[in-house]
Amino acid sequence: xxxxxxxxxxxxxxxxxxxxxxxxxxxxxxxxxxxxxxxxxxxxxxxxxxxxxxxxxxxxxxxxxxxxxxxxxxxxxxxxxxxxxxxxxxxxxxxxxxxxxxxxxxxxxxxxxxxxxxxxxxxxxxxxxxxxxxxxxxxxxxxxxxxxxxxxxxxxxxxxxxxxxxxxxxxxxxxxxxxxxxxxxxxxxxxxxxxxxxxxxxxxxxxxxxxxxxxxxxxxxxxxxxxxxxxxxxxxxxxxxxxxxxxxxxxxxxxxxxxxxxxxxxxxxxxxxxxxxxxxxxxxxxxxxxxxxxxxxxxxxxxxxxxxxxxxxxxxxxxxxxxxxxxxxxxxxxxxxxxxxxxxxxxxxxxxxxxxxxxxxxxxxxxxxxxxxxxxxxxxxxxxxxxxxxxxxxxxxxxxxxxxxxxxxxxxxxxxxxxxxxxxxxxxxxxxxxxxxxxxxxxxxxxxxxxxxxxxxxxxxxxxxxxxxxxxxxxx
Amino acid sequence: xxxxxxxxxxxxxxxxxxxxxxxxxxxxxxxxxxxxxxxxxxxxxxxxxxxxxxxxxxxxxxxxxxxxxxxxxxxxxxxxxxxxxxxxxxxxxxxxxxxxxxxxxxxxxxxxxxxxxxxxxxxxxxxxxxxxxxxxxxxxxxxxxxxxxxxxxxxxxxxxxxxxxxxxxxxxxxxxxxxxxxxxxxxxxxxxxxxxxxxxxxxxxxxxxxxxxxxxxxxxxxxxxxxxxxxxxxxxxxxxxxxxxxxxxxxxxxxxxxxxxxxxxxxxxxxxxxxxxxxxxxxxxxxxxxxxxxxxxxxxxxxxxxxx
Numbered sequence: 155x156x157x158x159x160x161x162x163x164x165x166x167x168x169x170x171x172x173x174x175x176x177x178x179x180x181x182x183x184x185x186x187x188x189x190x191x192x193x194x195x196x197x198x199x200x201x202x203x204x205x206x207x208x209x210x211x212x213x214x215x216x217x218x219x220x221x222x223x224x225x226x227x228x229x230x231x232x233x234x235x236x237x238x239x240x241x242x243x244x245x246x247x248x249x250x251x252x253x254x255x256x257x258x259x260x261x262x263x264x265x266x267x268x269x270x271x272x273x274x275x276x277x278x279x280x281x282x283x284x285x286x287x288x289x290x291x292x293x294x295x296x297x298x299x300x301x302x303x304x305x306x307x308x309x310x311x312x313x314x315x316x317x318x319x320x321x322x323x324x325x326x327x328x329x330x331x332x333x334x335x336x337x338x339x340x341x342x343x344x345x346x347x348x349x350x351x352x353x354x355x356x357x358x359x360x361x362x363x364x365x366x367x368x369x370x371x372x373x374x375x376x377x378x379x380x381x382x383x384x385x386x387x388x389x390x391x392x393x394x395x396x397x398x399x400x401x402x403x404x405x406x407x408x409x410x411x412x413x414x415x416x417x418x419x420x421x422x423x424x425x426x427x428x429x430x431x432x433x434x435x436x437x438x439x440x441x442x443x444x445x446x447x448x449x450x451x452x453x454x455x456x457x458x459x460x461x462x463x464x465x466x467x468x469x470x471x472x473x474x475x476x477x478x479x480x481x482x483x484x485x486x487x488x489x490x491x492x493x494x495x496x497x498x499x500x501x502x503x504x505x506x507x508x509x510x511x512x513x514x515x516x517x518x519x520x521x522x523x524x525x526x527x528x529x530x531x532x533x534x535x536x537x538x539x540x541x542x543x544x545x546x547x548x549x550x551x552x553x554x555x556x557x558x559x560x561x562x563x564x565x566x567x568x569x570x571x572x573x574x575x576x577x578x579x580x581x582x583x584x585x586x587x588x589x590x591x592x593x594x595x596x597x598x599x600x601x602x603x604x605x606x607x608x609x610x611x612x613x614x615x616x617x618x619x620x621x622x623x624x625x626x627x628x629x630x
Numbered sequence: 631x632x633x634x635x636x637x638x639x640x641x642x643x644x645x646x647x648x649x650x651x652x653x654x655x656x657x658x659x660x661x662x663x664x665x666x667x668x669x670x671x672x673x674x675x676x677x678x679x680x681x682x683x684x685x686x687x688x689x690x691x692x693x694x695x696x697x698x699x700x701x702x703x704x705x706x707x708x709x710x711x712x713x714x715x716x717x718x719x720x721x722x723x724x725x726x727x728x729x730x731x732x733x734x735x736x737x738x739x740x741x742x743x744x745x746x747x748x749x750x751x752x753x754x755x756x757x758x759x760x761x762x763x764x765x766x767x768x769x770x771x772x773x774x775x776x777x778x779x780x781x782x783x784x785x786x787x788x789x790x791x792x793x794x795x796x797x798x799x800x801x802x803x804x805x806x807x808x809x810x811x812x813x814x815x816x817x818x819x820x821x822x823x824x825x826x827x828x829x830x831x832x833x834x835x836x837x838x839x840x841x842x843x844x845x846x847x848x849x850x851x852x853x854x855x856x857x858x859x860x861x862x863x864x865x866x867x868x869x870x871x872x873x874x875x876x877x878x879x880x881x882x883x884x885x886x887x888x889x890x891x892x893x894x895x896x897x898x899x900x901x902x903x904x905x906x907x908x909x910x911x912x913x914x915x916x917x918x919x920x921x922x923x924x925x926x927x928x929x930x931x932x933x934x935x936x937x938x
Contacts, residue, residue, distance in 0.1 A: 260685075266727075273727070273729055274729060277730045278730070284685060284731075284907075287684070287685025287686070287725050287730075288684070288685035288725040288726075289684075289685070409649070409694075410651055410679075410680065410692060410694060411677055411694045411696075412677050412678075412679035412694065413679040414679075440918055441652070441653040441916045442653070442916075452651040452653075452917075452918035453653060453680065453692045456680040456681075456691075456692040457679075457680040459680075459682045459690075460679075
């Protein structure tokens with residue numbers, strides 16, 4: 155697992171020696187020929203557009219100032235068709251395996267019985283939902299939108315950082331970044347064959363409709379359930395509802411009567427078949443989970459478990475995207491699909507294991523340490539960038555609560571050219587594609603590219619100075 | 631033994647509610663220790679639906695009542711044939727892996743005193759350990775009604791040194807989990823008499839109801855002070871025949887019930903209703919009312935032996 159601690163050489167996605175890599179060819183001339191005044195003008199135009207749309211939420215629910223605009227970088231991130239093809243196969247493979255795992259652990263738990271994943275890791279996990287044991291959701295799908303966070307370290311090297319099986323956010327950025335780029339630089343899109351992403355809402359709606367419950371015998375009614383306008387991702391909820399042409403509802407707009415869930419409308423109650431919920435399990439039904447939740451629908455879980463409505467993602471899906479379970483995803487792919495994983499996992503040390511812990515404590519200056527349940531780049535140590543005192547305090551934390559931490563090698567994240575004050579400079583990027591799982595498994599060619607705008611920074615989280623880019627997949 | 635049950639929960643609302651939704655776990659399942667002969671849950675003017683048996687084997691049914699609701703009466707009547715299996719839950723259909731019951735909730739979270747209590751219990755085998763834990767909890771928390779309430783945690787009950795069956799069950803779950811034994815909360819009925827102690831807490835079977843006004847504010851539904859009904863000898867006051875205990879997972883035996891309050895394992899005098907992580911999770915009635923205003927709950931339970 156030793157990745158070597160020498161100064162890493164970062165893979166630049168655009169330049170290779172003196173040459174330009176093929177997928178970026180069109181952008182070379184475009185960026186060189188753009189006069190500085192035009193660039194400044196376009197940048198403020200983009201900002202104005204984002205402000206007008208109102209897309210200011212914190213990406214991936216990281217918190218922070220909800221009114222802050224996330225910086226948009228106009229330099230696109232590009233994949234060649236063949237690069238994407240491999241990524242697509244890898245992402246779909248992973249999404250299938252994660253869903254197979256979820257169906258299995260809530261039924262017979264074959265993977266546990268076979269000794270391939272420790273039973274305690276699954277069943278003692280806080281995200282394991284005893285209330286849904288034995289229930290099989292329509293088409294055996296638990297996670298209908300799988301957000302898989304990827305980084306690249308070389309021409310053919312991609313690593314999965316983490317899986318998001320509950321309700322990954324950020325897809326509205328993918329769509330808006332494209333929309334704004336097309337408005338500002340229409341010529342780029344006329345002259346290049348860039349695969350479209352704008353059918354994502356159509357595919358999402360089709361995915362949701364395809365998992366309608368057994369008791370639904372007509373065209374399914376789909377809604378998005380939001381915690382409300384104070385939620386940091388509310389913009390995305392209303393955006394997706396608009397784009398899909400479905401109702402955006404809050405818990406109080408729905409009620410349970412008889413075998414079904416109903417929506418209050420001006421024309422009287424209307425039966426709801428599929429709920430794309432954007433709130434956590436704990437809050438969706440006070441009669442099953444947290445009794446103090448006012449955001450959910452009382453009785454919803456009973457209707458769900460008796461086949462009257464489908465909840466997307468399915469309650470309990472979170473047990474598949476836990477950072478401790480992550481280590482076993484390659485094993486899931488082998489176990490359920492009988493295939494070798496196409497995408498690699500980042501080698502991970504579990505601080506709960508004595509051997510791993512000792513290694514981690516001895517190599518902290520080289521490693522990235524994360525909290526098992528943390529997110530948003532908080533509570534994280536980037537060894538090579540940390541001072542002695544920070545490393546000391548992390549060593550203390552790990553000794554105190556080893557089960558709360560994992561460690562990974564510091565990955566040499568690829569860079570992509572980015573507009574900075576001095577001109578154009580390489581900055582580190584990651585990628586979150588959104589894989590849709592219903593009757594079929596679909597992936598739009600693209601995703602959300604996050605970029606660490608600070609020079610040398612490897613942390614792409616918006617709360618830590620990250621921005622976003624349009625992500626292109628060239629159509630051959 | 632053949633037991634008959636009459637169990638009435640009466641909810642009264644100071645101001646009419648627009649609607650009430652409840653999730654009922656009021657129907658026992660059959661296993662080797664009990665066979666349900668006849669069972670009815672009735673609520674006048676209510677719509678029932680969304681019925682299921684969950685992975686733990688609980689029968690769950692949803693009740694909806696459209697307002698204005700001023701009073702709501704949930705009537706349970708039935709007969710069960712029981713047998714003494716020394717607390718062992720044999721032949722019960724369920725699918726939740728026992729390891730899932732190694733977690734704690736707000737009510738069963740450990741603290742230093744609970745950890746010490748758990749460590750004080752001996753026992754060479756898991757079964758001995760389970761018995762030892764139950765005895766330790768019984769010694770540490772004296773049975774005394776009226777000193778604890780619905781939201782009292784295991785840690786608080788242990789600190790107070792007094793409690794009722796709900797507190798005993800929570801404390802046994804907490805200590806068992808510390809000792810590495812999966813444990814859960816069980817609700818049911820008990821044929822009293824012969825010095826047996828039952829709940830003595832109206833809320834143990836009344837469940838929880840919350841009211842919510844249009845603005846989203848809410849109030850906890852509070853159980854009314856118990857009213858003694860002197861006129862009817864067979865109907866006990868709130869909760870006296872409703873009961874709760876804990877089940878511990880013992881490798882080789884499966885789930886085994888322990889009634890700390892009575893220092894015994896459930897026998898033919900017990901009817902098992904359902905289980906959960908704690909009292910709130912296992913509550914036979916969980917409800918939500920739409921509207922503003924006070925709610926009172928009155929619970930009457932009668933368990934009798936049927937002569938054949």
